[in-house]
Amino acid sequence: MTRKPAAGKASKPKPTLIVEPDSFAGIPEAINALADAAKNGDDDKLLQATKWLMIEGDAAVDPLAQVLNDEQADLAPRIAVCRTLRELGSKAKPALIQALGSESKQLQLNAIKALGLVRPADRDTVQTLMDLLDSDDERLQLEAILALGNIGPPAKDMCGERLVGILNDAEENGTLRDAAKRALKNINPRRKFTD
Numbered sequence: 001m002t003r004k005p006a007a008g009k010a011s012k013p014k015p016t017l018i019v020e021p022d023s024f025a026g027i028p029e030a031i032n033a034l035a036d037a038a039k040n041g042d043d044d045k046l047l048q049a050t051k052w053l054m055i056e057g058d059a060a061v062d063p064l065a066q067v068l069n070d071e072q073a074d075l076a077p078r079i080a081v082c083r084t085l086r087e088l089g090s091k092a093k094p095a096l097i098q099a100l101g102s103e104s105k106q107l108q109l110n111a112i113k114a115l116g117l118v119r120p121a122d123r124d125t126v127q128t129l130m131d132l133l134d135s136d137d138e139r140l141q142l143e144a145i146l147a148l149g150n151i152g153p154p155a156k157d158m159c160g161e162r163l164v165g166i167l168n169d170a171e172e173n174g175t176l177r178d179a180a181k182r183a184l185k186n187i188n189p190r191r192k193f194t195d
Contacts, residue, residue, distance in 0.1 A: 019051040027056055027063050034084065035067065035077035050084045058091050060084075065095030068111075071103055079110050086114035093118055097128055109143050116147025126151060126158045133162060142179055149183030156187045163187070 037045035132144035
């Protein structure tokens with residue numbers, strides 16, 4: 001039995017956003033639009049700028065990296081840039097790794113999440129995320145575990161044992177143990193993990 005939406009509550013599908021090649025004069029203008037949209041909460045403009053920068057591809061990575069790692073810039077645009085960089089693939093990894101050294105914990109968390117979503121994943125990324133498991137900050141540890149889970153099977157050989165150790169450590173934070181269990185299910189889906 002399918003449920004009908006309540007009267008007046010039917011949701012209309014959002015139209016697909018088509019980004020024209022001439023939407024922005026160039027990469028700096030698109031990055032400025034992205035930053036303004038992030039500051040003002042303009043999701044449509046944010047999406048338009050992100051998609052346009054994705055079309056530009058590798059050429060957008062270095063200018064975006066400059067904004068991401070500018071400690072003087074506002075946080076909202078830097079986080080938006082972080083999310084855009086993850087869509088640009090492996091060329092964005094060095095900038096995201098550099099952002100892990102930011103003074104802003106929120107930016108660090110977004111960079112960790114982005115690293116877990118960049119494809120293709122590589123050994124350096126997995127190692128960087130594993131190093132964060134030694135952090136004194138449980139939020140960074142948690143985000144690193146979730147990112148390793150997002151990488152999935154490619155991370156199995158490098159981090160499987162370490163995550164099993166977190167899962168089986170009765171003195172470890174319960175949230176981290178639960179996250180390790182979920183990550184392990186993604187990393188090694190054929191194995192059963194019980195605690």
